Amino acid sequence: MSDRTSESGLVQFSERLTNSAAFGALFREGMDLVEETAAYLDGVGRTEAKALDRAVSLTYATESMRLTTRLMQLASWLLLHRAVKEGEMTLTQANREKTKVKLSAADPGAADMIARLPEQLQHLIARSMALQAKVRRLDTTIHAPATERAPIGNPLVPQLNRLKAAFER
Secondary structure, rough: OOOOOOOOOOOOOHHOOOOOOHHHHHHHHHHHHHHHHHHHHHOHHHHHHOOOOHHHHHHHHHHHHHHHHHHHHHHHHHHHHHHHHOOOHHHHHHHHHHHHHOOOOOOOOOOOOOOOOOOHHHHHHHHHHHHHHHHHHHHHHOEEEEEEOOOOOOOOOOEEEHHHHHHHH
16 A cells, blocks of 8 residues: 555555546557557558558658557557556556656657658557657656655645735835
């Protein structure tokens, strides 16, 4: 239980995030994108790639590999945090394991080359980058070090003291 509470007995907000509806929606979005991308690359994407000229075909191969790598890293992160949600591991354990996941993996190439790719692949790349940004923000929030807070008592006291000082003049 020490992983879930601070010394003062307060439940950490980061612990709640993996159990939130927002995490559930992000998890579904990520897994759906993985499936959609796999279906595209194995189906229509394969056909579209054959119709490309040589230079764009090389970009297609490079970007599809980057996309696949990015999505696999994101899926790993999502599955790791679903394990926390399901109680299969603690957030501390997940924090140790997540060092194997590279959330900065496989950023896309130059925008001018991406623009030459088939529209559906461009759309998948853009969605994967948006998902990566969401996961990075959530990762920063969940795994931020616990801040030491000095007890301040009533938070209104400093403001009341300022008002009192202003009127005593």
